[in-house]
Amino acid sequence: xxxxxxxxxxxxxxxxxxxxxxxxxxxxxxxxxxxxxxxxxxxxxxxxxxxxxxxxxxxxxxxxxxxxxxxxxxxxxxxxxxxxxxxxxxxxxxxxxxxxxxxxxxxxxxxxxxxxxxxxxxxxxxxxxxxxxxxxxxxxxxxxxxxxxxxxxxxxxxxxxxxxxxxxxxxxxxxxxxxxxxxxxxxxxxxxxxxxxxxxxxxxxxxxxxxxxxxxxxxxxxxxxxxxxxxxxxxxxxxxxxxxxxxxxxxxxxxxxxxxxxxxxxxxxxxxxxxxxxxxxxxxxxxxxxxxxxxxxxxxxxxxxxxxxxxxx
Amino acid sequence: xxxxxxxxxxxxxxxxxxxxxxxxxxxxxxxxxxxxxxxxxxxxxxxxxxxxxxxxxxxxxxxxxxxxxxxxxxxxxxxxxxxxxxxxxxxxxxxxxxxxxxxxxxxxxxxxxxxxxxxxxxxxxxxxxxxxxxxxxxxxxxxxxxxxxxxxxxxxxxxxxxxxxxxxxxxxxxxxxxxxxxxxxxxxxxxxxxxxxxxxxxxxxxxxxxxxxxxxxxxxxxxxxxxxxxxxxxxxxxxxxxxxxxxxxxxxxxxxxxxxxxxxxxxxxxxxxxxxxxxxxxxxxxxxxxxxxxxxxxxxxxxxxxxxxxxxxxxxxxxxxxxxxxxxxxxxxxxxxxxxxxxxxxxxxxxxxx
Ligand SMILES: Cc1ncc(C[n+]2csc(CCOP(=O)(O)OP(=O)(O)O)c2C)c(N)n1
Numbered sequence: 001x002x003x004x005x006x007x008x009x010x011x012x013x014x015x016x017x018x019x020x021x022x023x024x025x026x027x028x029x030x031x032x033x034x035x036x037x038x039x040x041x042x043x044x045x046x047x048x049x050x051x052x053x054x055x056x057x058x059x060x061x062x063x064x065x066x067x068x069x070x071x072x073x074x075x076x077x078x079x080x081x082x083x084x085x086x087x088x089x090x091x092x093x094x095x096x097x098x099x100x101x102x103x104x105x106x107x108x109x110x111x112x113x114x115x116x117x118x119x120x121x122x123x124x125x126x127x128x129x130x131x132x133x134x135x136x137x138x139x140x141x142x143x144x145x146x147x148x149x150x151x152x153x154x155x156x157x158x159x160x161x162x163x164x165x166x167x168x169x170x171x172x173x174x175x176x177x178x179x180x181x182x183x184x185x186x187x188x189x190x191x192x193x194x195x196x197x198x199x200x201x202x203x204x205x206x207x208x209x210x211x212x213x214x215x216x217x218x219x220x221x222x223x224x225x226x227x228x229x230x231x232x233x234x235x236x237x238x239x240x241x242x243x244x245x246x247x248x249x250x251x252x253x254x255x256x257x258x259x260x261x262x263x264x265x266x267x268x269x270x271x272x273x274x275x276x277x278x279x280x281x282x283x284x285x286x287x288x289x290x291x292x293x294x295x296x297x298x299x300x301x302x303x304x305x306x307x308x309x310x311x312x313x
Numbered sequence: 314x315x316x317x318x319x320x321x322x323x324x325x326x327x328x329x330x331x332x333x334x335x336x337x338x339x340x341x342x343x344x345x346x347x348x349x350x351x352x353x354x355x356x357x358x359x360x361x362x363x364x365x366x367x368x369x370x371x372x373x374x375x376x377x378x379x380x381x382x383x384x385x386x387x388x389x390x391x392x393x394x395x396x397x398x399x400x401x402x403x404x405x406x407x408x409x410x411x412x413x414x415x416x417x418x419x420x421x422x423x424x425x426x427x428x429x430x431x432x433x434x435x436x437x438x439x440x441x442x443x444x445x446x447x448x449x450x451x452x453x454x455x456x457x458x459x460x461x462x463x464x465x466x467x468x469x470x471x472x473x474x475x476x477x478x479x480x481x482x483x484x485x486x487x488x489x490x491x492x493x494x495x496x497x498x499x500x501x502x503x504x505x506x507x508x509x510x511x512x513x514x515x516x517x518x519x520x521x522x523x524x525x526x527x528x529x530x531x532x533x534x535x536x537x538x539x540x541x542x543x544x545x546x547x548x549x550x551x552x553x554x555x556x557x558x559x560x561x562x563x564x565x566x567x568x569x570x571x572x573x574x575x576x577x578x579x580x581x582x583x584x585x586x587x588x589x590x591x592x593x594x595x596x597x598x599x600x601x602x603x604x605x606x607x608x609x610x611x612x613x614x615x616x617x618x619x620x621x622x623x624x625x626x627x628x629x630x631x632x633x634x635x636x637x638x639x640x641x642x643x644x645x646x647x648x649x650x651x652x653x654x655x656x657x658x659x660x661x662x663x664x665x666x667x
Contacts, residue, residue: 086617
């Protein structure tokens with residue numbers, strides 16, 4: 001069992017990520033931000049769950065949509081906000097913008113938006129960990145779309161061949177922009193057959209419960225190190241109401257046939273993780289207070305930074 | 314009509330007129346597919362306008378295979394960085410296909426490859442690797458600079474028997490031009506360059522998204538300082554012969570030339586064109602300055618992008634090296650530097666060179 005305190009921390013982290021992204025979305029609307037923007041809202045549990053099972057020396061890479069991965073790994077909050085605004089105090093000094101998160105001090109070793117590119121990179125990062133004889137792993141987050149690039153499959157094979165300690169996390173929100181799985185994959189497409197056939201371990205689960213993701217990641221990390229083979233953790237997440245990119249909320253988009261607004265709300269990872277805490281005996285007031293405090297703190301922190309940024313040149 | 318609408322009209326023309334035309338690419342069947350350039354086409358031709366898995370290498374290669382057997386696929390890549398996953402298929406397969414099999418075996422795949430530019434694109438969405446294409450003998454290269462170019466190139470490239478690529482600058486998507494649909498579409502040749510204006514004081518040599526800023530400069534220097542200049546805009550580089558004699562002649566006849574490149578000059582297509590023109594014509598003496606981004610990628614933050622790309626001020630600074638005087642230059646605001654222009658080409662006269 002994970003301790004209540006641990007679970008509360010995970011919830012708080014997810015709430016922080018959502019709160020800051022909502023503030024960013026708001027400012028983007030007002031044309032104050034000049035970076036591409038891909039929000040992770042709705043998908044916080046995969047990042048927070050996975051990263052909570054890692055140590056600083058486990059090295060993580062993300063993709064075009066990585067605010068949550070970065071913050072979950074412990075990336076510096078202020079530097080992320082500065083970066084999104086293109087300020088020289090940002091984690092990449094404004095050169096990268098939202099799609100290039102980096103905080104090497106906590107083992108978040110970068111994010112790059114060219115789809116699939118992180119699979120080989122993560123394999124190399126895992127190789128370097130192995131060469132240094134550390135008991136750590138590399139972790140790469142890859143979308144279900146990006147996981148269609150050949151480089152992903154080649155990397156699994158390569159990592160399996162060379163016993164590289166790497167965990168590929170497929171963050172599956174069902175869509176690549178607005179193309180659904182059925183638009184992109186044959187009817188008989190089988191992840192387990194492919195991935196296990198290439199020599200990696202494969203596990204698929206719903207990511208709504210952040211604690212379950214944390215436990216599974218811990219187990220898979222142990223196995224990667226014990227069995228000396230790579231693994232794929234396939235997390236089903238729910239894309240929030242913001243859509244693929246930008247700050248606009250989607251109003252009943254035609255491409256989302258099954259996940260209606262009601263479905264999105266009922267399966268929201270923060271709601272689900274919160275309800276589970278309460279079911280497990282934590283007083284509802286305590287949980288609500290934690291959420292309210294986190295939002296308030298995040299807003300204060302955000303505004304403090306935001307007020308120091310000169311927007312538009 | 315804007316640049317994107319012009320591309321769409323070109324596609325529509327080809328889909329209507331040739332049943333073996335296909336449009337293949339990520340999201341080309343969306344309501345606003347390929348940034349609007351395939352808007353509504355999937356509804357008209359659901360079997361020939363095809364969304365694909367996120368697998369650039371395979372879907373581009375599929376198109377190359379289709380083209381080798383007589384179909385007419387058009388492949389869209391939203392950025393050159395995405396197309397790079399398919400470089401084996403574009404360069405090593407398509408561009409050499411006919412040659413390595415001894416000829417008589419065409420592979421007319423038509424690629425549309427976009428180059429990013431505008432706030433937020435950053436180091437991984439703004440690359441311009443045109444010079445790599447120049448060295449791929451066998452590929453026909455179009456760099457449309459205006460909506461009319463885009464319309465004609467999108468059709469012309471699907472009529473020829475060679476693999477081709479449209480290097481499409483997204484910065485131009487909102488530019489406007491009035492022209493008649495159907496204009497010159499089946500003409501048997503495509504202009505290698507066009508000359509805008511006829512002033513003799515100076516010449517700006519450019520291509521693609523450089524044209525807007527050059528024309529703005531011509532207007533500015535005439536209105537404010539009475540200088541008369543012209544622009545040579547390179548547009549088409551044929552597979553058989555990259556540079557035309559007539560374009561070289563036109564360049565060598567100019568004095569006070571500034572090469573206005575929107576990619577770092579070193580190793581770029583203007584540098585190689587100038588190099589070719591000079592080696593080819595040993596007796597000619599010509600003075601050329603450059604105006605181009607510094608030799609590093611384009612950063613993300615507008616504060617850092619600043620005046621990365623050529624603009625009226627930096628063109629003036631290059632011309633000042635020839636002794637031109639510009640005491641007062643316009644202030645550039647955020648929109649000038651970071652927002653794609655809605656520039657209208659309609660009243661600019663040009664003469665084509667073949
Ligand atoms: C190689 C490449 N092709 C296309 C794109 C354009 N693109 C950016 S994000 C995206 C959708 C990716 O979907 P997925 O990997 O499932 O991640 P999600 O956006 O759903 O988080 C696409 C097609 C890209 N960045 N890189």
